[in-house]
Amino acid sequence: MDAIERHADARTAVAGARSVVAFTGAGVSAESGVPTYRDAGGLWRNYQAEDLATMEAFRRDPATVWEWYGERRRTMGLCEPNAGHCALATLEERLGDGLVLVTQNIDALHHRAGSRRVLEIHGNAFRTVCSVCDYEIEGLQYDTPKSTTCPSCGAWLRPDVVWFGEPLDEALVERAFVAAAACDLFLSIGSSLLVQPAASLPEVALSSGARIIEVNMEPTWLTPEADWSFQGPAGEVLPALVG
Numbered sequence: 001m002d003a004i005e006r007h008a009d010a011r012t013a014v015a016g017a018r019s020v021v022a023f024t025g026a027g028v029s030a031e032s033g034v035p036t037y038r039d040a041g042g043l044w045r046n047y048q049a050e051d052l053a054t055m056e057a058f059r060r061d062p063a064t065v066w067e068w069y070g071e072r073r074r075t076m077g078l079c080e081p082n083a084g085h086c087a088l089a090t091l092e093e094r095l096g097d098g099l100v101l102v103t104q105n106i107d108a109l110h111h112r113a114g115s116r117r118v119l120e121i122h123g124n125a126f127r128t129v130c131s132v133c134d135y136e137i138e139g140l141q142y143d144t145p146k147s148t149t150c151p152s153c154g155a156w157l158r159p160d161v162v163w164f165g166e167p168l169d170e171a172l173v174e175r176a177f178v179a180a181a182a183c184d185l186f187l188s189i190g191s192s193l194l195v196q197p198a199a200s201l202p203e204v205a206l207s208s209g210a211r212i213i214e215v216n217m218e219p220t221w222l223t224p225e226a227d228w229s230f231q232g233p234a235g236e237v238l239p240a241l242v243g
């Protein structure tokens with residue numbers, strides 16, 4: 001099958017699917033200007049994750065961690081959704097509850113593209129919560145908060161993201177795994193599929209018999225298992241698949 005036929009075939013699979021999980025990683029936002037984590041130019045090539053994205057790092061030096069998140073909030077807040085995010089929002093318009101969008105991204109770009117049913121399993125960088133109690137600042141914040149201590153209990157506030165070694169929100173993860181086990185089509189888009197437990201979602205979909213489409217710039221462990229694998233930018237491949 002040549003490339004044009006493969007695209008047409010995958011497009012037909014998307015058009016015919018009734019229950020779809022779209023699983024996204026940093027690659028879907030790369031064309032919006034948000035850095036990825038592990039490929040060339042990725043965040044973990046320039047920063048040590050254990051110095052900035054763990055509770056131990058935050059306890060050691062909360063001011064430095066906040067400085068980093070403040071900078072990322074300012075720059076990510078200026079990024080715009082790209083054609084890949086918009087294609088997934090269009091797919092949601094078409095499928096309604098039949099699409100579950102599970103994202104590892106903390107940049108809120110799916111919401112800004114118009115997607116409404118988004119499971120942000122690694123949190124949202126623009127939300128601010130207390131590191132100890134249930135306090136949460138209302139609304140999204142595009143800079144470091146004026147005060148980084150909790151008005152309720154006095155502990156440090158923190159960005160509402162999931163750091164290494166922290167548990168993901170149980171209810172969200174449960175919904176993501178149930179959806180992956182039940183879908184007839186699973187799209188894996190722009191993720192290296194290296195971070196657990198998220199990286200097990202495609203495995204669950206595979207073993208439940210779902211058809212798999214992968215969109216990535218480079219191969220991952222899923223590539224040989226996928227029914228269709230497109231090596232290219234999500235902002236070009238997804239609009240062509242969704243139509």
Ligand code: BJW
Nearest residue numbers: 025026027036037038104164165190191192195196233234
């Ligand atoms: C394009 C493109 C374009 C580029 N178009 N494509 C089992 C085995 C081994 C380890 C573990 C395990 N279980 C848990 C662990 C530990 C750990 C883990 O997985 N470590 C691995 C790295 C080995 N996991 C955890 O710690 C998790 N917590 C946990 O399991 O808790 C257990 C627990 C239970 C009960 C009590 C206590 C604990 C938490 C993981 C949190 C991840 N957090 C981060 C940071 C978020 C905050 C922040 O940004 O500041 O989440 S790490 C980072 O990686 C971020 C991402 O969401 C995540 C995934 O990265 P992603 O999206 O895949 O990005 P990249 O850069 O890796 O890949 C981008 C891809 O896009 C590339 O493939 C490119 O080719 C492609 N691309 N441009 C299409 N235009």
